[in-house]
Amino acid sequence: MPNTIIIGLQWGDEGKGKIVDLVCPGFDAVVRFQGGHNAGHTVKFADRHFALHLIPSGILHPEKQCVLGNGMVISPAALLEEIDSLEAAGVETDGCLLVSDRAQLILPLHAALDAAREEALGDEKIGTTLRGIGPAYGTKVSREGLRMCDILAPDFAHRVETRLARVSKILPNAAALLDETRDAWPEWRYRLKPLIQDTQTILNDWIDEGKSLLFEGAQGVLLDVDQGTYPYATSSSVTAGGASTGSGVAPTKMDGVVGVLKAYTTRVGEGPFPGELLDDVGERIRRRGNEFGTTTGRPRRCGWLDLVAVRQAIRQNGVTVLALTKLDVLDSFEEIPVCVGYRVGGKEIRALPADSEIVARIEPQLEILPGWNEETVGLEKYEDLPEKARKYVEYIESFLGVPAAIVSTGPRREETIAREHELLPGLAS
Numbered sequence: 001m002p003n004t005i006i007i008g009l010q011w012g013d014e015g016k017g018k019i020v021d022l023v024c025p026g027f028d029a030v031v032r033f034q035g036g037h038n039a040g041h042t043v044k045f046a047d048r049h050f051a052l053h054l055i056p057s058g059i060l061h062p063e064k065q066c067v068l069g070n071g072m073v074i075s076p077a078a079l080l081e082e083i084d085s086l087e088a089a090g091v092e093t094d095g096c097l098l099v100s101d102r103a104q105l106i107l108p109l110h111a112a113l114d115a116a117r118e119e120a121l122g123d124e125k126i127g128t129t130l131r132g133i134g135p136a137y138g139t140k141v142s143r144e145g146l147r148m149c150d151i152l153a154p155d156f157a158h159r160v161e162t163r164l165a166r167v168s169k170i171l172p173n174a175a176a177l178l179d180e181t182r183d184a185w186p187e188w189r190y191r192l193k194p195l196i197q198d199t200q201t202i203l204n205d206w207i208d209e210g211k212s213l214l215f216e217g218a219q220g221v222l223l224d225v226d227q228g229t230y231p232y233a234t235s236s237s238v239t240a241g242g243a244s245t246g247s248g249v250a251p252t253k254m255d256g257v258v259g260v261l262k263a264y265t266t267r268v269g270e271g272p273f274p275g276e277l278l279d280d281v282g283e284r285i286r287r288r289g290n291e292f293g294t295t296t297g298r299p300r301r302c303g304w305l306d307l308v309a310v311r312q313a314i315r316q317n318g319v320t321v322l323a324l325t326k327l328d329v330l331d332s333f334e335e336i337p338v339c340v341g342y343r344v345g346g347k348e349i350r351a352l353p354a355d356s357e358i359v360a361r362i363e364p365q366l367e368i369l370p371g372w373n374e375e376t377v378g379l380e381k382y383e384d385l386p387e388k389a390r391k392y393v394e395y396i397e398s399f400l401g402v403p404a405a406i407v408s409t410g411p412r413r414e415e416t417i418a419r420e421h422e423l424l425p426g427l428a429s
């Protein structure tokens, strides 16, 4: 049974939640390994609709174990709120949720620092989700952070005060924010104690017992702190490599990487976006694709599919199979351009440059593919797709050199075309 990593290949919101929920019956446990409640993963089936932020999308399958790995940054308040809202919706979380004792905490101070930094940046702001993600990874790396294991320590209040002493000086209302943390602590400790575990050891024990793990990436490779459009990025390791560092499972135990790819491109927040459609075509995609943030409600910026950026993401992450989502959103277009090359100042370049100012100057080279102009919503068989839609899928597969095991034709579980693949057991049965 494989251990499979699922990551987003664009700027997030590729439909990872739908895909994880769909394939997780073939696995024993689902593991988040980076990010925090900046993520918004949507799962829909029948008349049910869930937006998950911290808890893996496997939670809707009662027999699956769900793990929040050591690479995450977790707001205890947001986690408890998410547990409560799932329980209120009739989803059992008791006994199937574990949180790494090494995961970093997002405290009220971190969220306030996120807001203060965005305000100070003014026009140059990142457009973060304001969840405190960047400051929490900042204090992690500078070794001033607090972790889940600290919640269990009797001197938690003292640890908060000493470790955050330096960053507290940045904010005028820090004392009140630290008081808020101290006041909330008894409830956090009482409710989270049974969940906080040495998940690195547990995950490796499960592998030794022959269980298979599904790693659920958040965000997308183009938002990765190293590989993404820095500084317009998130602060975590979104990449396939992040699944190992963020879970404690060695790269040699991983069997492969599935890339989730939307049939066009979106981005939320600031930062360069080669080929962004600022006209009514972009608006049409946004409306038909319902491209509004799952976490913040912000309208997502839209553009055609950028195959150059995706090819780079595939190469750097060892992706061997794709889940192509939202094909149905392109149903009504006569022509569908895709970006197959980049030029800057008339000169061809092969990949996204490091400097975001140069990325902003990219002139995308487009190939115009014929649209199918027919409904594909909900189709479940590849041969039922219009021929031009199949040609679109096959063009993508051939350009990227990677097959699509999943073509998604709607937000619901059943609205899916699936082929068998060794990394996704049981998918097509």
Ligand code: GDP
Pocket (backbone or CB within 6 Å): 008, 012, 013, 014, 015, 016, 017, 018, 039, 040, 041, 042, 043, 044, 289, 290, 294, 325, 326, 327, 328, 329, 408, 409, 410, 411, 412
């Ligand atoms: P994630 O962050 O990668 O999990 O993606 P989000 O949940 O933020 O955004 C994806 C959105 O597209 C959600 O509203 C999904 O319900 C929806 N979605 C996923 N797959 C499809 C699809 O194939 N077609 C359509 N029309 N919507 C989809």
Ligand code: IMO
Pocket (backbone or CB within 6 Å): 008, 011, 012, 013, 014, 038, 039, 040, 041, 126, 127, 128, 129, 130, 131, 132, 133, 134, 217, 218, 219, 220, 223, 232, 233, 234, 235, 268, 269, 270, 294
């Ligand atoms: P999922 O998992 C899309 C973006 C923010 C901002 C940048 C930095 O749902 O795909 P942060 O709060 O992380 O410091 O913000 O990253 N961003 C996302 N965009 N989907 C996400 O998650 C995102 N998580 C963060 O909009 O541009």
Ligand code: MG
Pocket (backbone or CB within 6 Å): 012, 013, 014, 039, 040, 041, 042, 294, 295
């Ligand atoms: Mg999302």
